[in-house]
Amino acid sequence: MNFISICDFDAARISDLLDLAISLKEKRMKGESSELLKNKSLGMLFEKSSTRTRISFEVAMTDFGGHALYLSRRDLQLERGEPLEDTARVLSGYVHAIMIRAFKHETVSKIAEHATVPVINGLSDLEHPCQSLADLMTIKEAKGKFTGLKFVWIGDGNNVCNSSILSCALMGMDIIVACPKGYEPDAKIISNAKALGCKVEITDNPKKAAGGADVLYTDVWVSMGDEEEKEDRLKTLGPFQINKDLIDIADGDVIVMHCLPAHRGQEITDEVMNDSHSVIFTQAENRLHAQKALLLKLLG
Numbered sequence: 001m002n003f004i005s006i007c008d009f010d011a012a013r014i015s016d017l018l019d020l021a022i023s024l025k026e027k028r029m030k031g032e033s034s035e036l037l038k039n040k041s042l043g044m045l046f047e048k049s050s051t052r053t054r055i056s057f058e059v060a061m062t063d064f065g066g067h068a069l070y071l072s073r074r075d076l077q078l079e080r081g082e083p084l085e086d087t088a089r090v091l092s093g094y095v096h097a098i099m100i101r102a103f104k105h106e107t108v109s110k111i112a113e114h115a116t117v118p119v120i121n122g123l124s125d126l127e128h129p130c131q132s133l134a135d136l137m138t139i140k141e142a143k144g145k146f147t148g149l150k151f152v153w154i155g156d157g158n159n160v161c162n163s164s165i166l167s168c169a170l171m172g173m174d175i176i177v178a179c180p181k182g183y184e185p186d187a188k189i190i191s192n193a194k195a196l197g198c199k200v201e202i203t204d205n206p207k208k209a210a211g212g213a214d215v216l217y218t219d220v221w222v223s224m225g226d227e228e229e230k231e232d233r234l235k236t237l238g239p240f241q242i243n244k245d246l247i248d249i250a251d252g253d254v255i256v257m258h259c260l261p262a263h264r265g266q267e268i269t270d271e272v273m274n275d276s277h278s279v280i281f282t283q284a285e286n287r288l289h290a291q292k293a294l295l296l297k298l299l300g
C-alpha cells in the first residue's frame with residue numbers, strides 16, 4: 001500500500017487514522033512511548049529542501065524505536081545517472097518504506113511502481129498528502145467535524161491547494177479557491193473532487209471568497225521549483241494575502257492555516273500569523289502525530 005495521493009485513502013480510513021493520530025498525540029504529551037516500529041527503517045529521499053517533513057518523519061521513526069535515513073538526491077548515485085527504477089529496487093532491499101520529496105510527481109509514481117515496500121509522497125509538484133493529513137487532524141481538533149465547513153484557499157493553486165481540494169472532497173467540506181487567472185489548481189484534481197460530490201468554486205475575488213469562511217488557508221506564492229517566475233508571481237499574487245481585513249469577513253470562529261514555510265508580508269501578514277485565529281504552529285506539530293499514524297498503518 002502506497003500513500004501518493006490523499007485519495008489513496010477513503011474517508012473511513014482517514015477518520016480512523018486521525019483518531020489514531022490524536023491518541024498518539026495524547027500519549028506523547030503524557031510521556032508514554034512504545035517501540036511499535038522497532039527494527040524498522042524508513043528511507044527518506046529528498047530532491048528539495050525540508051524542515052517539517054524531514055524532521056517529523058525522522059522523530060516519528062525514532063519515537064517508535066525505528067530508524068530514518070536522510071537521503072539527499074545530491075549524494076546518491078541517482079545524481080550520476082543511476083535509474084530511478086534501480087534505486088527503488090535497491091532501497092526496497094534495505095528499508096521497510098520509502099518517503100520521497102520530488103520535483104516531478106512522475107518521479108514519485110516511478111519509485112512507487114518499482115519499489116516493493118510502501119512509498120509515501122513527501123511532496124511533489126502535484127500533491128502534498130502528508131500535509132493534508134496534519135491539516136485534517138488540525139481541523140478536527142479545532143472544529144470537531146468536517147461536514148458542511150467552508151474551506152477557503154487564498155493564493156496560488158499549488159500542490160498543497162490540490163491536496164486540500166481532494167481532502168475537502170473526501171471529508172465533506174466545500175472549497176472555494178481564490179486565485180489570480182493562470183494560477184488555478186490542477187484541472188484533473190478539480191474534476192476528481194467534483195466526481196466525489198464536492199462543491200469546488202474558483203474565483204479571483206478573495207474578499208467574496210472569504211465571506212463566512214470556517215477555514216482560511218494559504219501557502220507561499222513561490223513554491224520550490226517556481227523560483228524563475230518569482231517576480232511575476234509576487235506581482236500577480238499581491239492582492240491574494242490573508243490579512244486582518246480578510247479575517248473580519250470570515251466566520252467569527254475562523255481558523256487560519258498555512259503549511260509553512262511562510263513569507264510574512266507576502267501571502268500572510270505577521271499580525272495574522274500570531275493572531276488567536278491562527279492554528280499554524282499546531283498544524284506544523286501535527287505533522288508528527290499524523291505521520292506516526294500513517295507509518296503505523298503502512299508498516300505496523
Ligand code: CP
Binds near residue numbers: 050051053259260
Ligand atoms: N510544510 C512542509 O512540508 O514543510 P517542509 O517543506 O519544511 O517539509
Ligand code: NVA
Binds near residue numbers: 123222224
Ligand atoms: N507549495 C510549497 C509547499 C512547501 C511545503 C512548495 O511546493 O514549495
